[in-house]
Amino acid sequence: MTHNxxxxxxxxxxxxxxEQPKLAVLIERLKGEAYNLNQDQVIANIQALLNQxxxxxxxxxxxxxxPVGRVLNTFIRGSETELFFSTRTAVAAIQRVLDALPSDSSPESIQRFYTRVMDWTQFAPKDGQNVLSEEEKAYIKAYFKKQATEAVKQTLATIYSVNDKVSKRAAHERYISATASNVNTAISTLYDHVLEPNERISPERALSSRELARAITQISTTSLIFYAHKLSLIDEHQREVNQLRKRAEIVRDLTGDGYRNPKDVNRFLDLLVSIPDEHISFLSYIKSYKKGIQTASNTNVFAQELAGKEINHLIDRCLKYFEQPQTKENVKQFIEQANLEIIGIYSAFQVHSKQIFSTSASDKITALLQLESDTTxxxxxxxxxxxxxxxxxxxxxxxxxxxxxxNAGVAYHSDIENRWSIDTLAICLAVVSVALKTPEEAQQVIDFAARIKPLMKLQEDRTELVSQLFKLQLKIDSSNSPQEKQTQQEIFDIILEESIAYFSNPKTQCSRDFFEYYIEICGVDHFKTADQARQFMAFASAVNKDGTVLFQELADFHSKIISMEKKNPVVYQPAVDTATKLLFDLMKRSTEFLSKPKTKQLCKDYENDCQEIIHAALPVLKEHRGAKNVLAWAALVMSVGIIPLAVATFNKLFYGEFKFFPQTATEKKVDGLKAVVHTVSEPPEEKPEGTDSSEPFQSP
Structure with a gap:
C-alpha cells in the first residue's frame, strides 16, 4: 500500500x-502519523491505532x-512498509493538497497552487539539492492538466513557457503576466505549503517545532526577496518591489520575536498576504506585543499561552474580514479596533501573569490551552x-x-462533539461575571449552558441570543409571581426551540444578521406573551432577501416602543399597548405575505391590509400621549419596509427585474399617513423622547 x-x-x-466521533479522532491521528519521519516509530504508532x-x-x-485487518497487515510485512515510505515524497504531499481542493475550485485557486509548485521546481533549488526529478515534474504537470479547467490551461501553458529558450526579459515578462504578479500573488507562493518541510529539508531527522518555524520563516523571506528581484527587472514595478522588501523585513526574524510554532508562523504569513499595504505596520505592532509576551520574565506560563492564542484568534478574525471587499474607511476603522484589542490582550496578560493556580487546576488549564478549539x-x-x-x-x-x-469547562471542551461549537458556559459566565455567590448558582449556570448546547452547534459565532436567553432565565429564576414565571418560561421555550429550527434552515441565511440585530436591540425579555415570541420567530423564518429591510425597520419600531415604555410607563402605557399590537399585527400580516405563493392580487392586498392595520390604530392612539411618535414610526415602517417589499415582489414576478414604479397610489397613502401624523396634537408641556431627529415624519 502506497502512502497516498x-x-x-x-x-x-x-x-x-x-456518526463515529471516536473513530474520527483516531483517523486524524493516523493521518498525522503518516507524515512522521522516524520509520520505526511510525510503524509502531500506526499499528497501535489500527489495532484500536x-x-x-x-x-x-x-x-x-x-478491512482494517488487511491494512494492518501492510505495516507488519516489511516489503509493504517499504512501499509506503518510498512513496511518501513531495509529489505525494502535492497530490494530497490537490485532492483536498473542492470540486468547484476556481481556475484562480488551481493556478495559484500550480504556481507554488512550479516556483519550487524551477527557481528555488539554487544548490542542486531537493530538486524534483523529471518524473516528478512530469507527474505534477500531468496531474494539473487533468485537474485544470479549459479556462486555466492557457495560463498553465504560459507559465511553462518560462523554461523556453527566450530572452531573460521575455521570460520574466511572461512569468509576471501569467501569475498576475502583485504582492499577494508573490507571497502566496510560499513553498512550505507544498513541500512538507519535515521531509524535504532533513530526511534523516524530524525538525523540532521551533526549527520548522525558523525554516518556514527563512523560506518565506527568501521567496519575498526573490520576487522583489524579479519585479525589479521590469519597469514600473518599483512600488511592488518596495512592498515586497518591506514584508520581507517584517518576516525576517519572526522566530526571534516569539513565533516559535509553525502554525503561528503560517497564520502570520497569511495575514501578510491579505492586509492592505497602507496598514502593513499593524503586523509590526503584533510582532512587538508577541515578543513582549514571550520574553517576559517571572510570568505565569498560562498567561503567555492565553495571550498568544488570543493574538492568533485576532489574526484569524482579520483574515476572515479581508476575505470580502472592504472600503478604505471600513478597513481603517477595523484596524483601529484591532489595535485596541492588541492593547487589551497585553494589558490582561500583565494582570494574569501574576496569578497562581493550584497544581490540579494548572494541569487542567494546560490541557484546555492545548486544544484546537477556542478556549481563550x-x-x-x-x-x-x-x-x-x-x-x-x-x-x-x-x-x-x-x-x-x-471541571464543567474541561468536560465540555474535551467532548469531540463540541470542537466547533461556541463555549456556551463562558458566554453565560460573562453575563453574571464573577458574581456567583454559591455553588448552587454555579450549577445553575452549568445546567443552562448544557440546555442550550443544541442551539450553539448551529449558531456559529453569534452569541447575543445566548446572552439574552440567559438573562431571561435569570429573570425567571428570580420572579416571585407564578403567572409571570410561567409566561416567561413559555417565551423562553419558544425562542430556544424555534431558534434551533431557524438556524438549522439554510433558507434563513439571508436574514440572520437582522435576526441578531433585532435580538441585540430589543432582547427577548420584552416579549410580553408567548404569542408575541411565536409571531416573531414565524416572521424571522419567513423573511427572504427582499424582506430584510422590513426586518430592520420592525426591530427599530419595537426598540422605540421599549424606550417609550421605560421613560414613563404610567404616561405612555396606553400608547405603548396600542403600538405593540400594531407592531405584531404588521409582523403577522407580513409573515402571511412572505409565506404564500406570490400573485399580483396578493401584493396589492398586503399593501392595503397593512395600511388598514395602521389606520385602525388611529382612533385609539389619538387619545393618548406619544401618538405622534408611534404614527411616525409606523409611517417609516410602511414607506421603507412594507411598500418596497410589495413593489419589489410585484416587479420580480411580472417584470423579471427589480425596479420601482413612479409615485403611485401606494405612496400617496403614505403621504396621507404623514398628513395624519401632523394633525395629531400633543400636550405642549412635555414632549416625548425616543425619536430620532433624522426620522422624516416628525413635525418641526
Whole structure:
C-alpha cells in the first residue's frame, strides 16, 4: 500500500462512518502519523491505532476490499512498509493538497497552487539539492492538466513557457503576466505549503517545532526577496518591489520575536498576504506585543499561552474580514479596533501573569490551552474567578465554585462533539461575571449552558441570543409571581426551540444578521406573551432577501416602543399597548405575505391590509400621549419596509427585474399617513423622547 493509498483509505473510512466521533479522532491521528519521519516509530504508532480501530463494534463500515485487518497487515510485512515510505515524497504531499481542493475550485485557486509548485521546481533549488526529478515534474504537470479547467490551461501553458529558450526579459515578462504578479500573488507562493518541510529539508531527522518555524520563516523571506528581484527587472514595478522588501523585513526574524510554532508562523504569513499595504505596520505592532509576551520574565506560563492564542484568534478574525471587499474607511476603522484589542490582550496578560493556580487546576488549564478549539474566553473567566479567590474572605467557598466551573469547562471542551461549537458556559459566565455567590448558582449556570448546547452547534459565532436567553432565565429564576414565571418560561421555550429550527434552515441565511440585530436591540425579555415570541420567530423564518429591510425597520419600531415604555410607563402605557399590537399585527400580516405563493392580487392586498392595520390604530392612539411618535414610526415602517417589499415582489414576478414604479397610489397613502401624523396634537408641556431627529415624519 502506497502512502497516498493509505491516506485515501483513511478518507474513505471517515466518509463511510460520519456518526463515529471516536473513530474520527483516531483517523486524524493516523493521518498525522503518516507524515512522521522516524520509520520505526511510525510503524509502531500506526499499528497501535489500527489495532484500536479493530476493537470497535460491527457498526464500523470499512472501504470495500480493505478491512482494517488487511491494512494492518501492510505495516507488519516489511516489503509493504517499504512501499509506503518510498512513496511518501513531495509529489505525494502535492497530490494530497490537490485532492483536498473542492470540486468547484476556481481556475484562480488551481493556478495559484500550480504556481507554488512550479516556483519550487524551477527557481528555488539554487544548490542542486531537493530538486524534483523529471518524473516528478512530469507527474505534477500531468496531474494539473487533468485537474485544470479549459479556462486555466492557457495560463498553465504560459507559465511553462518560462523554461523556453527566450530572452531573460521575455521570460520574466511572461512569468509576471501569467501569475498576475502583485504582492499577494508573490507571497502566496510560499513553498512550505507544498513541500512538507519535515521531509524535504532533513530526511534523516524530524525538525523540532521551533526549527520548522525558523525554516518556514527563512523560506518565506527568501521567496519575498526573490520576487522583489524579479519585479525589479521590469519597469514600473518599483512600488511592488518596495512592498515586497518591506514584508520581507517584517518576516525576517519572526522566530526571534516569539513565533516559535509553525502554525503561528503560517497564520502570520497569511495575514501578510491579505492586509492592505497602507496598514502593513499593524503586523509590526503584533510582532512587538508577541515578543513582549514571550520574553517576559517571572510570568505565569498560562498567561503567555492565553495571550498568544488570543493574538492568533485576532489574526484569524482579520483574515476572515479581508476575505470580502472592504472600503478604505471600513478597513481603517477595523484596524483601529484591532489595535485596541492588541492593547487589551497585553494589558490582561500583565494582570494574569501574576496569578497562581493550584497544581490540579494548572494541569487542567494546560490541557484546555492545548486544544484546537477556542478556549481563550473560558480561560479568561478562570483568571477572573481565581482573582475572586485571592481577594475573598471565604476562600474555600470561592475555590469550590472555581473547581465546579473548571471541571464543567474541561468536560465540555474535551467532548469531540463540541470542537466547533461556541463555549456556551463562558458566554453565560460573562453575563453574571464573577458574581456567583454559591455553588448552587454555579450549577445553575452549568445546567443552562448544557440546555442550550443544541442551539450553539448551529449558531456559529453569534452569541447575543445566548446572552439574552440567559438573562431571561435569570429573570425567571428570580420572579416571585407564578403567572409571570410561567409566561416567561413559555417565551423562553419558544425562542430556544424555534431558534434551533431557524438556524438549522439554510433558507434563513439571508436574514440572520437582522435576526441578531433585532435580538441585540430589543432582547427577548420584552416579549410580553408567548404569542408575541411565536409571531416573531414565524416572521424571522419567513423573511427572504427582499424582506430584510422590513426586518430592520420592525426591530427599530419595537426598540422605540421599549424606550417609550421605560421613560414613563404610567404616561405612555396606553400608547405603548396600542403600538405593540400594531407592531405584531404588521409582523403577522407580513409573515402571511412572505409565506404564500406570490400573485399580483396578493401584493396589492398586503399593501392595503397593512395600511388598514395602521389606520385602525388611529382612533385609539389619538387619545393618548406619544401618538405622534408611534404614527411616525409606523409611517417609516410602511414607506421603507412594507411598500418596497410589495413593489419589489410585484416587479420580480411580472417584470423579471427589480425596479420601482413612479409615485403611485401606494405612496400617496403614505403621504396621507404623514398628513395624519401632523394633525395629531400633543400636550405642549412635555414632549416625548425616543425619536430620532433624522426620522422624516416628525413635525418641526
Amino acid at each position: 493509498e493509505f491516506l485515501d483509505w483513511l478518507d474513505e473510512l471517515d466518509r463511510l462512518n460520519p 480501530i479493530s476493537t470497535f463494534d460491527e457498526s464500523i463500515v470499512y472501504p470495500r476490499a480493505h 474566553y473560558f480561560v479568561r473567566v478562570l483568571f477572573a474567578l481565581q482573582q475572586t479567590i485571592d481577594h475573598s474572605k471565604d476562600r474555600a467557598m470561592r475555590q469550590r465554585i472555581f473547581d465546579m466551573i473548571l
